[in-house]
Amino acid sequence: MHELGIIVQITKSLAEIAETNKLTEIGSVTLEIGEVSGIIPSYFEDCWQYYRRKNELIRNAELIIEIKPGVTFCEDCRKIYETVKYGKECPFCENENTFLVEGNECIIKQIEAR
Amino acid sequence: MFKVYEVKENVFANNEREANKLRKELKERKLFLLNLMSSPGSGKTTTLVKTLEELKDKLNMGVMEADIDGIVDAKTIAELGVKTIQVHTGGMCHLDADMTRQALTEMGTEDLDLVILENVGNLVCPAEFDTGAVKNVMILSIPEGDDKPLKYPLMFEVSDVVLINKIDVLPYFDFNIEQCSKEIHKLNPKAKIFPISSKTGEGIQNWIDWLVAAVHDWQQ
Ligand SMILES: Nc1nc2c(ncn2[C@@H]2O[C@H](COP(=O)(O)OP(=O)(O)OP(=O)(O)O)[C@@H](O)[C@H]2O)c(=O)[nH]1
Ligand SMILES: [Mg+2]
Ligand SMILES: [Zn+2]
Numbered sequence: 001m002h003e004l005g006i007i008v009q010i011t012k013s014l015a016e017i018a019e020t021n022k023l024t025e026i027g028s029v030t031l032e033i034g035e036v037s038g039i040i041p042s043y044f045e046d047c048w049q050y051y052r053r054k055n056e057l058i059r060n061a062e063l064i065i066e067i068k069p070g071v072t073f074c075e076d077c078r079k080i081y082e083t084v085k086y087g088k089e090c091p092f093c094e095n096e097n098t099f100l101v102e103g104n105e106c107i108i109k110q111i112e113a114r
Numbered sequence: 115m116f117k118v119y120e121v122k123e124n125v126f127a128n129n130e131r132e133a134n135k136l137r138k139e140l141k142e143r144k145l146f147l148l149n150l151m152s153s154p155g156s157g158k159t160t161t162l163v164k165t166l167e168e169l170k171d172k173l174n175m176g177v178m179e180a181d182i183d184g185i186v187d188a189k190t191i192a193e194l195g196v197k198t199i200q201v202h203t204g205g206m207c208h209l210d211a212d213m214t215r216q217a218l219t220e221m222g223t224e225d226l227d228l229v230i231l232e233n234v235g236n237l238v239c240p241a242e243f244d245t246g247a248v249k250n251v252m253i254l255s256i257p258e259g260d261d262k263p264l265k266y267p268l269m270f271e272v273s274d275v276v277l278i279n280k281i282d283v284l285p286y287f288d289f290n291i292e293q294c295s296k297e298i299h300k301l302n303p304k305a306k307i308f309p310i311s312s313k314t315g316e317g318i319q320n321w322i323d324w325l326v327a328a329v330h331d332w333q334q
Contacts (some may be wrong), residue, residue: 002207002238002239004206004207005206005207005208005242005243006125006242008206008211009126009128009129009243010125011128012126012128012212012226013121013123013125013127013128016191017119017121018164023119027116028116032124038238043263085175097325105124105126106124107123107124108121108122108123108124108125109120109121109122110118110119110120110121110122111118111119111121112116112118112119113116113117113119114115114116114117114118
């Protein structure tokens with residue numbers, strides 16, 4: 001459900017890009033998805049397969065997903081570490097005064113189209 | 115041959131542009147749109163009814179119901195004599211700015227001061243899509259547990275107000291309001307937190323005062 005909502009949103013952006021650049025067919029869409037964005041790539045792929053049958057512009061578009069790792073910054077010891085491995089607690093100083101720097105995004109990186 | 119077009123745009127950027135445009139129009143029309151979010155059963159409808167009862171002599175209001183059980187909810191609210199419509203999300207888990215704009219047009223907002231949108235009951239998707247509302251309010255109810263800010267951080271980051279509802283049942287649950295408020299403020303230092311009971315009316319006045327002030331501010 002969640003993934004489908006995002007795909008509908010993506011096709012709205014793609015429609016705008018297509019109009020500006022006078023494109024009629026999209027061959028591929030490359031997305032950058034953060035590891036901790038809450039988006040599950042396999043669900044995303046399923047929703048894509050479902051939705052492209054309903055949407056003319058992306059009917060033949062292949063979905064390419066690039067995963068971006070989650071990176072957290074610790075304000076106490078000012079180091080960065082892997083979010084997925086350690087979570088909220090800093091592995092260096094064991095404090096939780098940390099915040100996510102990267103890995104929460106969902107970006108349309110590029111498309112191939114004509 | 116296909117050609118490569120660099121896009122480098124956040125998936126939500128397009129919706130955010132639409133939402134900002136809608137907010138600007140609302141400002142010109144002096145109309146305050148409130149986006150109400152929560153999990154199912156946290157007390158959105160009960161809180162809404164209480165709020166409408168308190169304000170119906172002070173403000174002209176409308177309600178948009180995006181909830182799946184909206185037909186029941188819309189009926190409860192129409193009985194109060196408040197303008198109501200049912201928003202169709204087309205099976206979607208959230209409302210975006212486009213859908214919100216359409217719903218406002220369909221309802222007709224001339225001479226309204228305040229429109230409250232009861233968003234789809236879920237703590238994930240509605241938080242990601244800016245509806246164009248002036249303020250976001252979420253309801254967290256005591257039985258849901260005080261760990262929700264940790265599990266659904268984005269929802270708390272985007273909420274201007276958190277209503278901690280059902281405080282009348284506090285004795286039966288190990289919900290630590292103070293600790294929970296701390297977690298919420300870590301995510302969103304500016305969030306206003308009002309513990310309320312929509313059943314007994316406890317704490318409701320604080321929330322009403324905030325809302326009236328926010329609407330007046332917006333209409334200045
Ligand atoms: N004890 C207690 N019960 C409450 C309170 N507020 C709501 N309830 C009860 O909680 C249940 C759900 O309330 P609703 O107002 O329907 O919740 P909702 O969020 O609109 O629910 P959905 O629209 O189904 O997602 C009802 O049985 C209410 O009577 C409260 O402050 N205290
Ligand atoms: Mg309801
Ligand atoms: Zn540290």
